[in-house]
Amino acid sequence: MFNVMIVEDEMLVRLGFKNSVQWDNYGMTVCADAANGREAWEYYTNSVRPDVIITDLRMPIMGGIELIKKIREQDAQTRIVILSCMEDFDLIRQAMQLGISSYILKLTMTEEEIHHVLMRVREELGTQMTLGTSKGIIHNPDQLKENIxxxxxxxxxxxxxxxxxxxxxxxxxxxxxxxxVAMMEIDHFELVQTKFNDEKGELIRVTFLNVLNELLVQSQRGEVVSDEDKRYLFIFSFRDIASEYQIREEMIGIMTQIQKVLSRFFNISATFGVSGMKSGYASLHTLYKESERAVAQKFFHGTERLLFLSDVDADATEELVRRKLQQFHEKWSMIEEAAQKDVEAIVQSFLTSGRLSHEQDIRKLFVRLLHCPSVTASLSESEVTALVSAYGEEMQKCETLDEAATAYSKFLSEIISRGGIKKQLSKDIARAVRFIQDRFHEDISLQQIAQYLELTPNYLSVLFKKELQMNFSEYLNRIRLEKAKELLLGTNLRSYEVAQQVGFTDDSYFSRAFKKHTGVRPNGFRRLWINDWTGTVEAEDK
Known part of the structure; x- marks a missing residue:
C-alpha cells in the first residue's frame, strides 16, 4: 500500500476527501491528515514518509508552496497533488516548477477527475518502483525507453x-x-478511437508507436514516446548539422513523411507543434512546454499542419480571431434588436479583454453566445434546451476556430429559421420587457408594471400571453434563470450568490427552478459548460 497524507486547513474538505475516496482501489491508504504545512512537515520528518501528499496551497502558519519546497529539498520521489481554488492559478504555476504531479480544483472536482488524477499518480509510483528495482537490467527496452x-x-x-x-x-x-522537441497530436482522436473500436486507446498507441519508431529508424534521427491518449512526443538532436535552415528542412521532411504515412495507411491526419532549439538535456522540459504551446496553435490555424513556435505571431492570431467574429454581424442583424445588442456587447467586451489568443477564453465566449438569453427568447424552454445541448455537443468536438465558428453559424441559422428573426412588439409590451430586463433582480409584480404603464393588470396579462406566448411570471422567471446562466458562465460566484443577484430569495427554490429550466442544478451547469465543455481543467501541466 502507498501512504497518502492530506494537508488542508478546511476541516470539512479534509475529512470529506479522506472519507469519500475508495483508497484501496488505488493501492493507497491515508496515513495522516494535517491542518497546515507545519503539521504536515513535522509528520513528514518524524514519521514514515508518505508516498503521496495531497495539499492545499493557501493555509495558515505554513502554506503549500513552502511545504512543497521543503519536501523537494529532501527528495524528488514523493508524488504531490495540489488541492486548490480557481483563483490560485498563479500559485499553481509556481508549484508546477517544483515538480507536482497534478492539481484538483475544490469548486469543480468530480469523482471522475479525482479518479483520473489518482490513477495517474498510481502509474507514476509504479514506474518509480520498476526503475528502482531494475538495477540496470533491461526487461523491455521500448517500455524502459518511454519510462526514462x-x-x-x-x-x-x-x-x-x-x-x-x-x-x-x-x-x-x-x-x-x-x-x-516536436509534439504530434492526432486530429479528432475520438473518431480514430471509433474507427479502431478502441475505447481505451491502447491498441492505437501500440500501433502508432510501432509505425513511428519504424519511420525514425529509416531517417536515423530522434526518438518518440507516447504522451496522453492522442499525443506523441518526438525528441530530435542535430549534432551533425550546423545550419538552422537545413535543420528545419530536415524536420519538415520527417514530419511530412509521417503525416503521409498516417493518411495513406490509416486515413487520419495529425498536427505537429515544434519547439525552438537548445543544447543540453536540462533544456528538454522547456522544449517540451514550447512544443505544447506550438501544437495548441492548431486551434487557430487548422488541423494537419506543421506549426513552429518561432512562426507564431500573436498580432496575426488576434487579427484572425477578430475577422472570424466579425463574419457573424450579418446574421446577428437578422435577429431581435435586443439580442443583437446583447451578443455584440459580449463580443465587444471579449475583443477588448486582451485574451484573443487564448483558446479557452474563445471557447468560453462561444459558450456565452450559445446561452445568450435574448437570442433564444422567441423559443420555448424545451426548444432552447434541445438546441443549446445539440450545438453545445457539436461545438465541444470542434478542434479549431473555423470548426467552432461554423457550428455557431449553423446555430444562428436554426434560431432564425425557427422564428428568432426581428418582430415588432407593441409599445406597451416593449416597455414592459425593458422594465423587467432592467429590474429583474428586484421584487417586481404584474401590478407594479401595469401601474407603470397605466394599464390594468388583466389587460397587461392578456398582452403578455398574446405577444410573448407566456404569462408574466413565466417570463420573469425565464429572464432571471437566463441571467443566472450568464453569471454562472462568466463569474466565480457561488450558487446562492447568483440566486440573490437575479432576484431569488430562496436558494433551494432557485436550484429547483434552475434544474427544471436547464436539466441540471447550478453547480452541475457550471461544471458541464465551463470545465467539461471548454476543458479548462483538462489541460494538466506536467
Missing part, C-alpha cells in the same frame, strides 16, 4: 548524468547538441 524519457522530461526523477547513462545503455538516437 518521461520521468526525466516530465517529472525530473533523474539527474543529467543518470539520464545520459540510460541513453547510452539503450543506444538511443539522442545527443545533447541542438535539441528540438
Amino acid at each position: 524519457i518521461k520521468n526525466f522530461v516530465f517529472y525530473h526523477l533523474y539527474s543529467k548524468d543518470e539520464f545520459v547513462h540510460h541513453i547510452d545503455q539503450l543506444k538511443l538516437r539522442l545527443n545533447p547538441e541542438r535539441l528540438i
Whole structure:
C-alpha cells in the first residue's frame, strides 16, 4: 500500500476527501491528515514518509508552496497533488516548477477527475518502483525507453548524468547538441478511437508507436514516446548539422513523411507543434512546454499542419480571431434588436479583454453566445434546451476556430429559421420587457408594471400571453434563470450568490427552478459548460 497524507486547513474538505475516496482501489491508504504545512512537515520528518501528499496551497502558519519546497529539498520521489481554488492559478504555476504531479480544483472536482488524477499518480509510483528495482537490467527496452524519457522530461526523477547513462545503455538516437522537441497530436482522436473500436486507446498507441519508431529508424534521427491518449512526443538532436535552415528542412521532411504515412495507411491526419532549439538535456522540459504551446496553435490555424513556435505571431492570431467574429454581424442583424445588442456587447467586451489568443477564453465566449438569453427568447424552454445541448455537443468536438465558428453559424441559422428573426412588439409590451430586463433582480409584480404603464393588470396579462406566448411570471422567471446562466458562465460566484443577484430569495427554490429550466442544478451547469465543455481543467501541466 502507498501512504497518502492530506494537508488542508478546511476541516470539512479534509475529512470529506479522506472519507469519500475508495483508497484501496488505488493501492493507497491515508496515513495522516494535517491542518497546515507545519503539521504536515513535522509528520513528514518524524514519521514514515508518505508516498503521496495531497495539499492545499493557501493555509495558515505554513502554506503549500513552502511545504512543497521543503519536501523537494529532501527528495524528488514523493508524488504531490495540489488541492486548490480557481483563483490560485498563479500559485499553481509556481508549484508546477517544483515538480507536482497534478492539481484538483475544490469548486469543480468530480469523482471522475479525482479518479483520473489518482490513477495517474498510481502509474507514476509504479514506474518509480520498476526503475528502482531494475538495477540496470533491461526487461523491455521500448517500455524502459518511454519510462526514462518521461520521468526525466516530465517529472525530473533523474539527474543529467543518470539520464545520459540510460541513453547510452539503450543506444538511443539522442545527443545533447541542438535539441528540438516536436509534439504530434492526432486530429479528432475520438473518431480514430471509433474507427479502431478502441475505447481505451491502447491498441492505437501500440500501433502508432510501432509505425513511428519504424519511420525514425529509416531517417536515423530522434526518438518518440507516447504522451496522453492522442499525443506523441518526438525528441530530435542535430549534432551533425550546423545550419538552422537545413535543420528545419530536415524536420519538415520527417514530419511530412509521417503525416503521409498516417493518411495513406490509416486515413487520419495529425498536427505537429515544434519547439525552438537548445543544447543540453536540462533544456528538454522547456522544449517540451514550447512544443505544447506550438501544437495548441492548431486551434487557430487548422488541423494537419506543421506549426513552429518561432512562426507564431500573436498580432496575426488576434487579427484572425477578430475577422472570424466579425463574419457573424450579418446574421446577428437578422435577429431581435435586443439580442443583437446583447451578443455584440459580449463580443465587444471579449475583443477588448486582451485574451484573443487564448483558446479557452474563445471557447468560453462561444459558450456565452450559445446561452445568450435574448437570442433564444422567441423559443420555448424545451426548444432552447434541445438546441443549446445539440450545438453545445457539436461545438465541444470542434478542434479549431473555423470548426467552432461554423457550428455557431449553423446555430444562428436554426434560431432564425425557427422564428428568432426581428418582430415588432407593441409599445406597451416593449416597455414592459425593458422594465423587467432592467429590474429583474428586484421584487417586481404584474401590478407594479401595469401601474407603470397605466394599464390594468388583466389587460397587461392578456398582452403578455398574446405577444410573448407566456404569462408574466413565466417570463420573469425565464429572464432571471437566463441571467443566472450568464453569471454562472462568466463569474466565480457561488450558487446562492447568483440566486440573490437575479432576484431569488430562496436558494433551494432557485436550484429547483434552475434544474427544471436547464436539466441540471447550478453547480452541475457550471461544471458541464465551463470545465467539461471548454476543458479548462483538462489541460494538466506536467
